[in-house]
Structures are given as C-alpha cells and as structure tokens.
Amino acid sequence: MDLGLKGLRVIVTGGTRGIGRAIVETFLSEGAQVAYCARNPEEVAAAEASFNVGGAKSFGSVTDVSDGDALKAWVNDAAKAMGGIDIVVANVSALAVGNDEASWRKGYEVDLMGTVRLVDAAMPELTRSANASIVTIASVSGREVDFAAGPYGAFKAAIIHYTQGLAFHLAAKGIRANSMSPGNTYFPGGVWEKIEQGNPALFKESLALNPTGRMGTPQEMANAVAFLASPAASFVTGTNLVVDGALTRGVQF
Template identity: 50%
Template sequence: MDLQLKGKTAIVTGGTRGIGRSIAELFAQEGANVAVCARNAEQVQAFVAELKGYGVEAYGEAVDIADGPALTGFVQAAGERLGGLDVLVSNASALVNGGSEADWRAMFEIDMLGAVRTFEAALPFLEQAAQQTGDAAFVIVSSVSAAETSGGSAYGPMKAALIHYAKGLARQHAAKKVRANVVSPGTVLFEGGVWGNVREQAPGFFEQMIKRNPTGRMATPEEIAAAVVFLASPRSAFTTGSNLLVDGAISSRVNF
C-alpha cells in the first residue's frame, strides 16, 4: 500500500532511540522528510545523517523536551528548514513510574506539556499543509497504562490525559482537516529500553511479563511505528480522535 507520504514532512520528538527512531526511519523509508529531536547532540546528528541516506531531507536538534522555548524553537526551525510540516509525532516521555512529586512534574512537563507545546508550535504549519493538500496529522504515543493500573503512579494518569487531549483536538480542528490520534503501545522490547533493561536485570520478572501477553512476546519498535505512520498518513484521512491499542491483547478492556 502506498501511504502517500512521499514528499511530506514529519517531526518526531524523542526520535533517536526505540519507538521514536523506528517511527522516523519508517517515515524516511516512505519518502517523507523528517525532523527529530532528543537530548544527545551526537546521537541526533548521527541519526540525521542516516535518515538522509534514504534520499530525503532531514533535520535535527538536541532539545530538552521540558525546556519550552527550546522545544517550540525546534518545531519552528524544522518547519522553516524543511518547507512546512504535514505530520507531528509527540513520542518523547519521561518514562517514570513512581508517585513522588518529582515524578509527577517530570511526566507533566515532558509528556503532557511536551505534546501541548509542540502542537501549538506546529499548528500554523499543519493548518497550511491541510489547506494545501486536504490532510495534516498529529499523533501522540501514549500507553496501555493509561487504562491499566495497580497503584498510584504518575505514568498512567499523564498518559491518559494525552488521550483526552487528542480527542479534544480532533474535534476542535476537524473542520480544518488537521487530525489528532493516539497510539497506545503495550510492552515493547528493544536493547537499552525499559523492558530490555528488565530482561538483563530481572529475568524472572521479565519472563512473568512475557507470559502475561496472549501472544507470548512483546512488541518490536517497528510494529508500533507501523501503526503511528499509518495513522499519520493520508490513507487515514477520515480517522481522527482515535486511540489505537497496539498491545498484543495484554489489556482486557473493551476499547469502545
């Protein structure tokens, strides 16, 4: 299937490792120009060079997502350097699972405000793209933990807030053809990631989590990326306000 992304431009925050990296790579493979940000400048520049190897334009900056002016400045610079924006993917996360005030602040500043700030900065570009082509997209990477909990933690509630936020944006901007959707992964395994570290440090617990999933495994970053890029593409032009679970059926809820 041609996703009709060739020549379009996408931003991916938290874009050099794991899910974010796979999302950016898939956009580039589909012929889209890509901008990425992350905290490590060397990793950003090395990845930008790799993305250009797909024959597309690429841009990147080292950005602390919690630094509002730096984050919005990156979005503005990416839109100007790449000639506009068709897609914004908010993927960066604090990835803290505790309940301390510091944990709540980190999840709010990076996950919630990171999404809000990038969307507000990208909106003029997205509206212009939608006016020209009939479609622009904002996709947030949330988590199955938005609806699954076993204790008081900052992670799940902030991920749930992102789903609520996206639904509101979807309704607010539908008339201008700017869509907003969410992809909620379950457990995702990659080297250096949360579950990759658990596999190394607590193999017994890791095996318990594998057995919890009816598929008998965890997702790959590429599988999450495929869902994100499809929702972001013009092929999904009538899909907005959705929350797509990609969890291998580990959750038991019915996703009405």
C-alpha cells in the first residue's frame, strides 16, 4: 500500500532515540521530509548524519520542548526549512514515574504542555496543508493502572483526551488528530533494557503479562504512526490506536 507520504513535511519531537528515531526513519523511507528535535547535541548531530543518506531530507535541532519559546522557534524554523508542515508527531516524554512534586511538574511541562504547545505552534501551517495530521504518542499506561501510575500515566491519559478533543474541533478544517498508545517497547538504551538490568524481577513480571511472550519494537510503533499520519488514513480521526500485543485487557468501544 502506498501511504501517500512522499513529499509531505513532518515534524517529530524526541527524534533521536527509540520510538522517535524509528518514526523519523520511517517517514524518511516513505519519501517525506522530516524535522526533528532532541535535547542532546551529540545525538542530534549523529542522527542527522545517519538519516541524510540516499537523498533523504532531515533537519535536526537541539530543543527542549518544556521551553515554550524555544519550541515555537523550532517549529517556525522547521516550517521555513521544509516550506511548510503537514504532519505533527508529539513523541517526547519526560518518563516521570515518581510521585514527588518535581516529577509531576516535569511530566506536565514535557509530556502535556510540550504536546499542547507543539500543536499550537504548528497550527498556522497545518491550516494551510491539504494533508494535515496530528499524531500524539500516549501509552497503555494512560488506559489502565500499572507500575507507571502517577504523573506518567495521568498525563498520557490527558494526552489521549486532548487529542480526541482536537479531532472533534478540527475536523471541519480538514485536520485529523489521533493518538498511538505503545505497549512495553524494548530497544538498546531504553527504559526496559535498564529495568532488565536493574530490576530483573519487574522485567520478568512485565514480560509475562504479554501473551505474545515479547515486548514491541520501535519499528512496530513507528509503522502505526506512519499509517495514522498518512493520507491512507484519511477518514481516521479521533482514535487512540493501541499497539501492545494484547498486553492490556481493557476493551475499547
């Protein structure tokens, strides 16, 4: 299936590692232009060198999404570099799982307001696009209580609600909005590798919960994002796509 992504212009937050990196690579492989940001300068530079091969066009930037002014400036720069924006992917997360006030503040500023500010900054460009689409990365922790209950789960749940509200209010303008909720996703340097090494009992318990017997991969999550964002999903808006290998038990009606 041709997703119709060739030539479209995409922005992705947190695009140098894990799911975010796979999202960038997938859009590039489909012929889209991609601007991405992350906080680590070395990772941004290394990613850009890796991404820009074979004629692919990516634009890396060092940006902290919790800084509203910096985030808006990055979105504006990305729009100038690519000649506009068609697709917005809000991927970055603070991964705040502590119950202290600092974790709540960090989750609020990065996960929730980083998403809201990103969409607000990109909205003028999206209204000019014939293929406007927003995809927010939530989590299965936003659907049910697990070990990440607290700021992480609460703000992921808020992102799902926010995104479905966007879908309803923006439908008449031709702008689609969907969320994708990954299940446990394993990759080198990721949170689950760290748990595997530092808390093997929790890792074993979490792995046993999935009837597939494994965790997901960043590429599997990126495939779902690419479809939701693409013109091939032109009548899909206001949905939360769970990609978890049947990990969660809640039924979506």
